[in-house]
Amino acid sequence: MSQDVGVGGERTANVIGAGLMGGSVGMALRAQGWTVYGSDRDEMAEQRGVERGAFNAVGMCETATLTFVCTPVLVAAAVALDALRHGGVVTDIGSVKAPIVEAVGHPRFVGGHPMAGSELDGIDGSDADMFQGRTWVLTPTERTDTDAYALLHAVVTSFGALVVSVPPQQHDRLVATVSHVPHLAAASLMSVAADGALEHSTLLRLAGGGFRDMTRIAAGHPTIWLDICETNRDAIVSGMDELINDLGRMREVVATGDRDRLRTLLQRAREARINLPVGAPPAEELVEVRVPIPDRPGFIAEVSTLASQLGVNIYDVEISHSSEGGGVLVAVIAQTASDLLRGGLIARGFKMSVAPLGLA
């Protein structure tokens, strides 16, 4: 399906921002045969992007099908608005979504957030495979254009990423819990350890693989986290409160030697960790779901976020336009999830048909 996404065959994209993520997006696009124009306020970074093969050329193409805004989160909305003056679909990769999506508010803009990264800084850490097997969040709203969403979904899926669609506000609460708060916790763990062993830093050799894993993200550049903490402040503070409360409970259980309760807490965490979802099922367990697109706005946001909230992952999505002007959304989901999605869609007044993959 990834061979068809270039509208009018013009598989040309812009990447604005030549950092770690912009470089990786450029490389991933080029690996899929796109022609990529890259730009950055830093001319050295632009040039390095071309040298590293992330961009075909420096600059911006006004007729590009797709523009990725890969700037710092604080300027993403302004850069996206500027890019929307031309045609094409525009998306960003910022770690916080609601403020950006609200500020842009355009049908051809779909907020995005690849849940991937590296402790390396800058374009030299870029990697075409950075998104392979990772989750890429899209945050369509009731204003989002269906074709814009479908194009972006297909491109991101072609990078090997798994798309999850959620409303922007819910995204911000969730990433506070699974990314922003853990990052601050990693920094805290590292600080406490460094304090305790300050005079004898070699004693930090006692830090085993688990500690290294837990604190690896604390080695990242602080600047991005300052912006994130500024833009997603409320969700982060509330997530910190939850973590501090939970740690306080755990501390009491250890202090009072309540072995049974401690076992319950650890067992529960263990099960949740083991059940952390990963990867896609094999093709024979997938089906194509077809939903006629009604003539009203908000369709794509409603269907895609419904699926994510039902725990139904959409592995691929495509819009099939009929010559009479109507259209059908074709989504690839797991066979086992089709009854669940059908129930949710029918409850919302949609029709849906299911067929084995490739036979529809």
Place this chain on the structure above:
Amino acid sequence: MSQDVGVGGERTANVIGAGLMGGSVGMALRAQGWTVYGSDRDEMAEQRGVERGAFNAVGMCETATLTFVCTPVLVAAAVALDALRHGGVVTDIGSVKAPIVEAVGHPRFVGGHPMAGSELDGIDGSDADMFQGRTWVLTPTERTDTDAYALLHAVVTSFGALVVSVPPQQHDRLVATVSHVPHLAAASLMSVAADGALEHSTLLRLAGGGFRDMTRIAAGHPTIWLDICETNRDAIVSGMDELINDLGRMREVVATGDRDRLRTLLQRAREARINLPVGAPPAEELVEVRVPIPDRPGFIAEVSTLASQLGVNIYDVEISHSSEGGGVLVAVIAQTASDLLRGGLIARGFKMSVAPLGLA
């Protein structure tokens, strides 16, 4: 040097406890040419140990040079005392040291703790390379026999581990900070995330690589942690308090939008993480240090913990006995650290000479 450690050429060892660690110790010993006898209360685990190549045979050899007690921490002291009825050096691999070392209190017992593990349970997760590049703590005391320590140091080093020697109580405080508290924090992070996404578990796909890294250790079997929390309770509670306080400070900095202070906190954690010590320097940067062994107890604990406290890593150690009855401790350290160690040794009334590696 690892070819010479078998006293009288009898490179025979016992491993008591056929779990993840016992199996890995057995495999690492066999990779170095040892004959390994393995035992466990669970006959199936013993047999599996032989099948997997961790043990040459089931049972215990009474004339073994070395016995590794790889049982749960709560029974390690009793098992070690039993093993000490025969000759040979006895060590354990428990995550808490002071209670065990105090309970055993024997010159031929050296407490040990490899800072390595796996989220896999049981002997099937065992791996001969588990200790490669990892830290292995030894906790000699003033009663510890010098030869016993040197033998164990050489064997553990032959597994590819880096030895750090600290007093048992200091070990327990440090591992609370870099292992036990982080483990409980991982469980808390996982619980909070699971709570927040309970109805929509697929949304946990938003958990990126950083979150997966941070919570991986929470997938381990809870039982070992119940024992650890019981035996190292005070240090863990105090470490939890430090972490909760630090997180509270961080939360305030985010809530008040104090960007400069947040940058300072994150920058400090970043530097500490980047400076986490790893690996050994190349051989040409190493020297051999020779210290004549005085005729009084406590020598090995004093020198080895002095080195660790000065931040001087001992990469290898050997005891050279002279025919007149005296002996010399030969330690391999980094050239750059030799002045530091000399100062510390002289201050404690020891003599020391330094020579390039292999030329002494």
